[in-house]
Amino acid sequence: MAKDFYGELQLGILGGGQLGRMLIQEAINYNVNVHVLDPDKNAPCRKLCNRFECGSLSDFDTVYNFGKELDMITIEIEKVNVDALEKLEDEGVLVYPQSRVIRLIQDKGMQKQFFKQNDIPTAPFQLISSKENLYESTIALPYIQKLRRDGYDGKGVKRINGVHDIEEAFTQPSLVEELVDFEKEIAVIVARNDRGDVSTFPLVEMEFNPEANLVEFLISPSILPFEIQTQAEDIARKIAGDLQIVGLLAVEMFLTKEGQILVNELAPRPHNSGHQTIEGNITSQFAQHLRAIFNLPLGSTAARSTAVMINLLGEAKYEGLAKYDGVEEVLAVDGVFVHLYGKKYTKPFRKMGHVCIINDDRETAVKNARWVQETLKVKA
Incomplete structure (x- = not known):
């Protein structure tokens, strides 16, 4: 930014969840004044x-009134009123990522x-306007149906195996896509500032919880062939x-069994696939996002060591005041870093925190992470 903003910049974050929390932890280093809007008190x-x-x-008025006295707005969730952000941009408030990208x-x-x-x-x-259109789809069964809007964390996605499943399909505008027989789910986080500087974090490999369709195990950096890493x-x-985006962009991809990379979805913000960067990389994804939106030089994304990230999800049968079993045991192991998100109540598969496990030896990092996965549980 042109002005000397350290200690002066009024930064707004739309969304007050764990991503915003970790962004604030980094913004403190810049003496930035942070304002947060969230529907949860x-x-x-x-x-x-x-x-x-x-x-x-x-809500248009809520977002507009929140932002009109601020210098800059960023997001930690895409489900925001873009019309209000466009008006704020027109009035001189910097919005990163830009409203057109969010839209x-x-x-x-x-x-x-x-x-x-x-x-x-x-x-x-193929784009689908109603459930009836599914009977005429040109995409062969089985396929995946995705709601066009408001799907997140595995919600808004259905596998349609045959005509008999269409009765239970989404009725809202959606898309159907060919079922990808993938070998692995991978992701790259990329940052771009207003100068046009671009930097990527190393490719990561992910495992998903089959019941909740959420990332629950991630390893960085990838040891896939160099050609795959470079292509991704x-x-x-x-x-x-x-996109000419300013800020951070998570690019989720499939690696097919034939070695082809297919882009699945985008997230224009810090992302679950980058939490391991806090301990595992020279610059974290949260620091990089701030560098990008403040138009500062982008930081080194080099890996410090092998890093494995585990999502702490609420256990399936528990709902209520959160209780964390096994914290002391896992913290007794070198290279284990626990991040709790400050959520008072747990419910099945709710994201309550994450753990990063680092070790110079990849096998040891993975072994320790699997042990942490079995030991640290979120109950009620």
């Missing part, structure tokens, strides 16, 4: 920011069309350039 950010406002992220990514159909128009590899798809990073750089 008990949001994890509520006690860490300079000003917390409880209100709707989708595109809010709609998975528009995302897929963007991929097609810009020659970005992705699974074949090049795709992420191209997307950031085509």
Whole structure:
């Protein structure tokens, strides 16, 4: 930024969850004044920011009034009122990522069309306006149906195996895409500042909880062939350039059994696939996001060591005041870092925290992480 903003900048974050919480922890290093808007009065950010406002992220007046006295706004969730952000941009408030980028990514159909128009590899798809259209789909069964809007953390996705499943399909506007027989789910986080500087974090490999369809185990850096790593990073750089985004962008991809990379979805913000960067990389994803939106030089993304990230999800049969079993045991092991998100109540598969396990030896890191996974549980 042109002005000397250290200690002066008024930064707004739309969303007060764990991503906002970790962003604030990094913003403190810049003496930035942070304002947060979230609909939950008990949001994890509520006690860490300079000003917390409880209100709707989708209401035009609430978002506009929250942001009109601020210098800059960023997001930790895509489901926000983009019309209000456009008006704020018109009035001189910096919005990063830009409102047009958020608008595109809010709609998975528009995302897929963007991929097609810009020659970005992705699974074949078809846009669907109603459930009845599914009977005439040109995509062969079985396929995946995704809601165009408001799907997140595994929600808004259905596998349609046959005609008999269509009766239970989503009725809202959606898309269907070819079922990808993938070898592995991978991701690259890329950052771009307003100068046009672009930097990628090393490729990561992910495992998902089959019941909740959430990432629960991630390892960085990848040991896939160099050609795969380079291709994935090049795709992420191209997307950031085509979007002209300012900020952080998570690019989730499939690696097929034939060695092809297909882009699945985008997230224009810090992301679950980058939590391991806090301990595992020279610059964390949260520091990089701030560097990008403040138009500062981007930091080194080099890995310090092997890092494994585990999501702490609420146990399946527990709901109520959160209780963490096994914290002392896991903290007794070298290279184990526990991050709790300040959520008072747990419920099945709710993201309550994460653990990063680092070790110079990859096998040891993975072994320790599997042990942590079995030992640390979120109950009630």
